[in-house]
Amino acid sequence: MKTTRTMLGASAVWLAMTAVVLAANPHLGTWKLNENKSKFPAGAAKNTTVTYTPAKGDMIKCTADGMDKDGNPIQWTWVGKFDGHPYEIKGSPSFDTLAYTKDGKVVMTGTITVAKDGKSREVTLTGTDAKGKKFTETTYYDKE
16 A cells, blocks of 8 residues: 555656746647748648657757658757757758758748747748758647
């Protein structure tokens, strides 16, 4: 009996801590692309589903599923912080790190704005494509 209570107590504490972490970070959760509201430059890859989950320590894991410019499925993952430092991305056809660099050059900057009600977000990216052409992309996501 004592062990069961301890396990239940530990589970309750873990669930409470998880709830606090989720409440403290509005980015956490799964976001679905609202393609009707979004504006993409020609040939842009699209992240159709983006999921943020807690990772080790104060890190966040981001997994994005979508399509490349040719309509082929892609998935990339990132583990890092929203602190302006570059963290490696695995699987992205567009960039090497979340600080949006490719071959050591900044190719994109962006902002993510979560709505006050936490139900939607806007992602605005500006940068230069592989041909040197400047672009702006604004995507909208709804929280699942």
